[in-house]
Amino acid sequence: MSENEKQTEELIFEAATEVFQEKGYDGARMHDIAQKAGINKALLHYYFRTKDALFDAVFQKLASMLFSKFTPILRPGLSLDGKLNFFFREHIEFLKTYPKLAHFLLNEINRKPERIKRILEKIDFDHFFLTIAEMHKKEIEDYNITPEILPQIITSIAAISIFPFIARPIVEVALEKSGVSFNEYLEKRKEFAPDFVIGALKSRKKTKKSNL
Amino acid sequence: MSENEKQTEELIFEAATEVFQEKGYDGARMHDIAQKAGINKALLHYYFRTKDALFDAVFQKLASMLFSKFTPILRPGLSLDGKLNFFFREHIEFLKTYPKLAHFLLNEINRKPERIKRILEKIDFDHFFLTIAEMHKKEIEDYNITPEILPQIITSIAAISIFPFIARPIVEVALEKSGVSFNEYLEKRKEFAPDFVIGALKSRKKTKKSNL
DNA sequence: GTCTATAGAAGGATAGAC
DNA sequence: GTCTATCCTTCTATAGAC
Known part of the structure; x- marks a missing residue:
């Protein structure tokens, strides 16, 4: 869990946050998230196993933001x-x-x-x-x-x-x-x-x- | 433009209306619409050339319904x-x-x-x-x-x-x-x-x- | 007008090298 | 940890028989 890993995970999460908000789950593309994060698709799956898992993380975060x-x-x-x-x-x-x-x-x-x-x-x-x-x-x-x-x-x-x-x-x-x-x-x-x-x-x- | 054709087109349109409302454009599947209409995918494209065209027809109809x-x-x-x-x-x-x-x-x-x-x-x-x-x-x-x-x-x-x-x-x-x-x-x-x-x-x- | 079969593209996910 | 290459499934769309 190096500094760098933390950064990449953060980067992916932020990109995913933007893309999911913009397009919704069905409209979002893993490819677009990777591109926005400046990395490639394989890395998305390395950090967050599936599209669903990545989405859940984003959703959870955003929901508690709003309700809090x-x-x-x-x-x-x-x-x-x-x-x-x-x-x-x-x-x-x-x-x-x-x-x-x-x-x-x-x-x-x-x-x-x-x-x-x-x-x-x-x-x-x-x-x-x-x-x-x-x-x-x-x-x-x-x-x-x-x-x-x-x-x-x-x-x-x-x-x-x-x-x-x-x-x-x-x-x-x-x-x-x-x-x-x-x-x-x-x-x-x-x-x-x-x-x-x-x-x-x-x-x-x-x-x-x-x-x- | 027989009675039957009219019926089928109507059938497709109604099925599409349901599925699009339920799932949205991105989440909707032509397969599901065909199934709900009791026909097969090819017929969808026969009546409404593309998914986009079918969607537009539905959207237009529903929008004017609401605003009227x-x-x-x-x-x-x-x-x-x-x-x-x-x-x-x-x-x-x-x-x-x-x-x-x-x-x-x-x-x-x-x-x-x-x-x-x-x-x-x-x-x-x-x-x-x-x-x-x-x-x-x-x-x-x-x-x-x-x-x-x-x-x-x-x-x-x-x-x-x-x-x-x-x-x-x-x-x-x-x-x-x-x-x-x-x-x-x-x-x-x-x-x-x-x-x-x-x-x-x-x-x-x-x-x-x-x-x- | 309706069907089966299939083409062709896109998207999620993994293998394997570095 | 990161990349390229690729598999496999899903989905839209078309070809062609009836």
């Missing part, structure tokens, strides 16, 4: 408002750095849904939700956030953050008319998104009261 | 509130009928972004937006919906409707804990989503006023 981005939200001392602002800012910025990541992961998860379990096992959803709930008892009551409605809200938040990156080519066409660049759109979104969600939540308060 | 679902919203006589309720109900119901459609289209659009242009050409976005704007001048002013913010809102609406179908395996894992089925979640979403969006929009009104 959700945990810092648990930091105490932030209001719900503050948490949402923090989340959208960080999450959108993160996805800007890895623009193909979300699409790649969702795609591969759909191709092999079993895969998701291995990943999600690592993440303690229960603990995550309970901590959030504990921290924001007041808002949950005020905004009438029932256990039934909670998944609706959470998936909406994720959707608002992630969707632009998955539908980027369409969004870009839509933006063309108004002369706004995709990047400007994203920067704007960092503040639009939390305001949008908070507005939606606050309106539940009124709706609830008017029901009584 | 947006236009009935232009029907006059509905309030903005009514439009949003109508849209989410119809759109989610439509995606329930074709659960792999959105994922398939977004995936292939990302693989070949040029493709989107051929499709979007057919759709007169300008006319669409202008008609909406004309119909709801009052709300646009009341809610302070600037040209800059409009794409933010529209992409959020699309995101809330489409995302669950793209991220279905993840959503299902998240729902497991609460014992809610994906279908129940979707039914609930038909009313949650428009309320959520309308709440968010209405809150812009207040924010604006408090800024003055």
Whole structure:
């Protein structure tokens, strides 16, 4: 396990990360990965026995990268408002750095849904939700956030953050008319998104009261 | 062009539609399509010269199916509130009928972004937006919906409707804990989503006023 | 129009030299 | 550890009989 070996393995892994994100498992070619890494195909198999094994390594790494981005939200001392602002800012910025990541992961998860379990096992959803709930008892009551409605809200938040990156080519066409660049759109979104969600939540308060 | 030929072509097209949606272009096999259609590979090439040609036909069809679902919203006589309720109900119901459609289209659009242009050409976005704007001048002013913010809102609406179908395996894992089925979640979403969006929009009104 | 057989190319994987 | 050469399977596509 020399310095050099470490370097080559790293090189292959990075090349594979790019190619798999770009083309997906089915579209990726071992040849392309080798070329991008500046070595030849045989070496790929020397370090990672098969295409599957190489892919698994990449997928595992990228998945934990994305999901780990959700945990810092648990930091105490932030209001719900503050948490949402923090989340959208960080999450959108993160996805800007890895623009193909979300699409790649969702795609591969759909191709092999079993895969998701291995990943999600690592993440303690229960603990995550309970901590959030504990921290924001007041808002949950005020905004009438029932256990039934909670998944609706959470998936909406994720959707608002992630969707632009998955539908980027369409969004870009839509933006063309108004002369706004995709990047400007994203920067704007960092503040639009939390305001949008908070507005939606606050309106539940009124709706609830008017029901009584 | 006998009855029979028409039938076979139709048969192939339907089989291809299923397989391409399931596996994507790269993952789809002509062999599988032939088998599903109950014929053999040679016939595929007799009707549709190449895999590419067959794929294009399927893609074109599916894309216009999805996008055409947006236009009935232009029907006059509905309030903005009514439009949003109508849209989410119809759109989610439509995606329930074709659960792999959105994922398939977004995936292939990302693989070949040029493709989107051929499709979007057919759709007169300008006319669409202008008609909406004309119909709801009052709300646009009341809610302070600037040209800059409009794409933010529209992409959020699309995101809330489409995302669950793209991220279905993840959503299902998240729902497991609460014992809610994906279908129940979707039914609930038909009313949650428009309320959520309308709440968010209405809150812009207040924010604006408090800024003055 | 439909089939069987097969060509021809591409891609994953291994053998073996250095 | 890295390379060249090559095997073997898979897949698209075509030829040709019926």
